[in-house]
Every structure is written in structure tokens, then in C-alpha cells.
Amino acid sequence: MPVTIKDVAKYAGVSIATVSRVQNGIGQVSPETQKRVLAAIRQLNYIPNRVGQALQGQRHAALGIVFPDFSGPYYSGVMLGFENQAVTAGYSVVVLATHRRPESTQLIVDLAGRVDGLVMMDRTVSNDTVTDIARCGIPIVLLARSAITGMPCVRCENRQAAEELVGHLNGEHGYRKFAFLGNPDLSFDVMERWQGIQSAIQQFHLPDPDLIRCEYRQADGRQAAHDLLASGQLPECLLCANDEVAFGVYQAMREAGKRIPQDVAVTGWDDVLTADLVDPPLTSVRQPTQQLGDVAAHTLLTMIEQTVKPLSSTILPSRVVFRHSCGCIGKGCEFRTEALRP
Amino acid sequence: MPVTIKDVAKYAGVSIATVSRVQNGIGQVSPETQKRVLAAIRQLNYIPNRVGQALQGQRHAALGIVFPDFSGPYYSGVMLGFENQAVTAGYSVVVLATHRRPESTQLIVDLAGRVDGLVMMDRTVSNDTVTDIARCGIPIVLLARSAITGMPCVRCENRQAAEELVGHLNGEHGYRKFAFLGNPDLSFDVMERWQGIQSAIQQFHLPDPDLIRCEYRQADGRQAAHDLLASGQLPECLLCANDEVAFGVYQAMREAGKRIPQDVAVTGWDDVLTADLVDPPLTSVRQPTQQLGDVAAHTLLTMIEQTVKPLSSTILPSRVVFRHSCGCIGKGCEFRTEALRP
DNA sequence: TTGTATGCGTTATCAT
DNA sequence: ATGATAACGCATACAA
Helix, strand or coil: CCCCHHHHHHHHCCCHHHHHHHHHCCCCCCHHHHHHHHHHHHHHCCCCCHHHHHHHHCCCCEEEEEECCCCCHHHHHHHHHHHHHHHHCCCEEEEEECCCCCCHHHHHHHHHCCCCEEEEECCCCCHHHHHHHHHCCCCEEEECCCCCCCCCEEEECCHHHHHHHHHHHHHCCCCCCEEEECCCCCCHHHHHHHHHHHHHHHHCCCCCCEEECCCCCHHHHHHHHHHHHHHCCCCCEEEECCHHHHHHHHHHHHHHCCCCCCCCEEECCECCHHHHCECCCCEEEECCHHHHHHHHHHHHHHHHHCCCCCCCCEEECCEEECCHHHCCECCCCECCCCCCCC | CCCCHHHHHHHHCCCHHHHHHHHHCCCCCCHHHHHHHHHHHHHHCCCCCHHHHHHHHCCCCEEEEEECCCCCHHHHHHHHHHHHHHHHCCCEEEEEECCCCCCHHHHHHHHHCCCCEEEEECCCCCHHHHHHHHHCCCCEEEECCCCCCCCCEEEECCHHHHHHHHHHHHHCCCCCCEEEECCCCCCHHHHHHHHHHHHHHHHCCCCCCEEECCCCCHHHHHHHHHHHHHHCCCCCEEEECCHHHHHHHHHHHHHHCCCCCCCCEEECCECCHHHHCECCCCEEEECCHHHHHHHHHHHHHHHHHCCCCCCCCEEECCEEECCHHHCCECCCCECCCCCCCC
8 A cells, every 4th residue: 555666666667776766865867867756756655665674774773672661750761861862863762661561571572673772671571581682683781770791781870879878867867777668679779779778777787677568659658658657666767769659658647647757757769850849858869860761772872883892881870869858957958967856 | 693584494404484384383384393493493592573574564563652752740651551552452662752853754754664553642743744644544643632634633631621620719719810831832732721721711701811831841830930920920820731830830939938829829730649749739630641542552553453444533531639739728628618818 | 294486665786 | 877686584375
């Protein structure tokens, strides 16, 4: 049904080679035939078939990116940066979210067959699968994921930020008993945050922190906080795996009549735009999400277009943003040097 | 460089056709050769090239979706619903964000050449371009966009919700002077909201509302609110084009020492998760974003796989969610029947 | 059961 | 300046 170069050639009364020459501006064509061909193209509304071009040119002109999920501003940021770089470089973007689907492996293999390079995010599929696909010769960049030998990896700094966070909470506010809300098994970043927190707590000789396993949506944080309240073992400070979990804790605390930070301090991670607007403003850790996608795309493009693989991994800096939910007060979020509670 | 079916055939010592038969489970193959072929596939790490398949099968097994932008939970929701439907039906998803790029038209034409169907969202490209592409025979579904004859359109209800909102603000709270913050020229939905608001205000014989043109990020709402404050013409109620703008207004009001809703009432649109957590909780309009992507994908798939084009447009219902920022009080957000201000 | 041959749409390399 | 033809990777109709 669609118009092919053959149709145009017949309509213009020339060979397909000539049409191709006009179309791509390569080779010599007489002005007269050029005119005829151009007219035929316009007349028939001819659009070159990308599949034919891809087959001939031995490239898809497309990049793939595999997300574990789409929800939340974190993925939007990565997507934004990635798409921008890819399109600017002349590549289309094919996305896939695994959602822990059992058939994820097959879907990713399928995806690998239609792109020139692949970004694999976090816990989307096993390392073995990634290695298998890489062995087929397709360039792969890991994003916010544990390293695999021979593949570049792009991620945000987590441990240092976690240590700074705990250092502040103990040093400035005097908190000693912490709990972490999240599931280190589900995400590489969260695992690193949990490890950083544990390491800092050991370093300061504080009592072992509790790990409250929960997923990353607001409802999960809310449920976890309610469970914690029901157990009667509310620590001084709740460190949340991300801001959505922290917002869920906010909900639960409001429902239970507990005040933040007077009754319990709360921190998030991601520093979403609304972190500054909730009551109280949320102390969080800002990550350069857009840059994450940006650098991942750039690294991938380098691997595709250069014959030498750089293999350079990138770790982008995170920054702790102190607000009121940890106990800091005032407009400039000055630290309270005395402990908040008597 | 990549492994082709030819390589596998040579390695297994069989013909290409036999490999294909094994690969697709079609036709008769002796157990012995099947084993050899399977071993070769595993050994060489063969992944079928989708381009070859597409060329032969006359289909891409891919759907395209064109966004104006990615920022915000609205697009995440649409994306989530769309990707889920597409992948479930065996299609890959190719995304493009126009970002008001001048070369958008070319990018979309390009995209059209590598998918079996296309969803076009909002103000991404001119109607003429959409019609041109449709003429090439590729199925198109419009999403949150003004209708074009002959193309199905999926969107959320806006006018009715706008009227309900204004009816509440005037009827229950007694507000008479409104301003709308947003740019009706930039988005079809926002245009409809603005029209619905105007229509309701006429209907209730209230003074003409002000239109404060601004874009849709938090910073834009903040700037618009500051401008409004500087002008000295603060209306009783600010109707924001979306929640992010409303959050920007929150910022500005806090910075100016104005209270919501005592000094000025504020409403948003989208009902993002944090609308309930900001101070005061934001009155907003909830849209089924995920379902939007879901229905768009489903409609597109029907067009592709059925020969009869349904052409049915879908309008999904929106729902006003009353919270404190409009003047409602109490947990259940009961209406205040008297005017809030003396 | 297996192999051969053709066509999908495009570009590139020849030959004319 | 132009036309004929091969090649890309795959699936399939047909021949053996």
C-alpha cells in the first residue's frame, strides 16, 4: 500500500537509481530529470522506507533504553536527557519497561534486534542476560546498576551522600536511632544508600539501624510507617529510599497525629520539585537525573560511532538539601545545634 | 559484525530455511537437526535482525508516540498505559518529544517510517503535517488534541470539570473575581479548561476573569504569581492550568507572606500525588492519565489489526477533588457555605 | 525432511 | 547522465 521508490521511478519514467540519486543528492542528474523526479515524489507523497534504508545501511538509527518502571520524576528526568541526546544525534528512541514481567528477557532480546545500542537500567534483567546480549556485538551502557566487567556504567553517587546525611542528623540534631524505609534488593541505588547509611552509623558508633522493607510508591511508605507506628518502636529518624516513600510517611504521620520533625524526623531521596512545598519541607538528596540520561546516551553514541570502546564509567555527584523535616529551622535551613527534643 | 541467520546455517551445516523453521517453530524439522540448529543459535548468540523481519513481514511490530514534552507525572502516566498495552500486544514503543523543536515535522515523518501506527499528542505539530502523514496510509490516533476529521481522538473531559470547579468556588465560597494561569495557545487541554471557565463565569454572571499567560512549570507559576502580586490586582481565586503552576503560586505566596486560602484561593489541575501533601492540600482535577495512554494504544492497535477503521473518539471523565486550598475545611473537605473572607 | 530461490525497499557499484 | 544489478537479513513458496 505505501509508495515505494519503484512507484516513483515508474511515475517519473526513470530508473530507481536515478530517484535515489535525486533523493540523496549524490551523483550527477540532469536538471530536467531532477525536476521530473521531484514532481513525482511530491505527487505520490513518497516517504523513503526506513526499513529498506536500515537493511542497506546496516544500521537502525535507533537507541534502546530499558527501564524497570516509569513512575515518578526520576525516570522522566532520565528519559528527558536521553531522548534529547539521541534525537540530536539523529537516532530514534525505543523504550521498554520491564515491570518485573517474567518475559522481560525475551522482550529485551527482541529490543536488541532493532537498535544500534542499549541502555540497561537498574534491576531490569539478570547480568547473564546482559552479558549474552553484549556478546552479540551490540554496545551496552549500564545505568544506575551494578557494574559488569567490560561495560561502561553511569550512575549517581550514593554512599557519600548517605554518610553526609547521617553525619548531619547525628552531629547537628543528635539523633541516634534510625530506620531505613526501602528495599535494597530491588534497586542498586537503594542498596548503595542503605550500605552508606550502615557504614556511617558504624563509623559514629550508633545503634544498628532498622531496615523496614517496602517498595517505592507513596502507598508503600504510608503502609510501612503505619506498621512501624503499630509496632510501638518508632525510631528518632526515618530515612526514606525516595521522596515518594517519605511522602507516604507524611500521610501516615498526619493520620496518626504525629508531628514531623518534633515526633519523628524524616528524610527523602531524589529532591523532587514538591519536596520544598510539602509541610514540613522535606530534607532530601538531589540527583542530576537528566544528566544521567544525557551521559548514558552520550557514552552509548561514542561506543557506536567510534571503533574504540571507551569503557569509562561515570559517577555523577549527588547533593544533600537540608530542609525542615530533619529538624532544621528557619528560611536558610540553619542547623539546630541542640537536639530538637528535650 | 552481528550474527545473521546465514552464520547460524553455516555453523549448523544446514540451510537458512531450516534455521528459520526451527526459529519460528513452523514446518517439520527432524529432532536431530533441530538440536544442531538450537546449539548453533546458542553458541553464536544469534538474535534475529528485526529489520530483515520487518522488510519481509511488511510490518514493524512497533508503535510510535509523539509527546510535546516529558516533564511531569501527566506524561509518565500516559506513557505507562501506552507502553503496557503496546508491549502486551507484541509491539515495541518508539517515543519522540518535540520540545517545540523547529525540525519536529521531519522527525515525525522519520518516526512514521519505522512504526505501524502513531499517537500524536497535543500541540506537537501542525494539523497539515498530521494529515499528510495519515495520507501515506499510516494509522494515527490523536491524544489530548483538537479533532481532525477522519481520525479517532482520545482525551479527558475538561469543560464540564471547569464548570463544576467554578460553580463550587462561586456557589460555596462566594468568590466572584477569578484569574486563570496558563497558556491556552500551548495546549489543547488548557484551552478547553480556559473556555470552560469562561463559559461558567458567563453563566453565573460574574465579572470577566483575567488570563495570566504562563507556561506549565513550577517556576512559571511562581513568576506569574509574583507579577500578579506586583500589579496589586490580586483576584479572589487563582485557577491554575496544572498542579505544577499551582505549586509555583504556593512558593510565591509564601515568599510574599500571603496565606492560602485566606488571602487568595488556589486550584490546580491533574491531581498529582503530592497535591494532598502540600500546605494547604491542593484542590485539583483528577484525570485518568494512565487510561488515556491505554485507550490510545488500544484504539491504534484496533486500527492496525482490523481493516475497518473504528473512528470512534473517546472522552474520559475527569473528577474535581476538593481540598483546603479553595477554602474548604475539615478532613472530609466539607464546603464552607459562607464566604471565607468577611 | 530439507534445500533452493524469490521478494521485501533501499543504496551502491558497476556498466553503458 | 543514466540504467541494470547486487547486496543487506529474513521468511516463504516451491522443488526435491
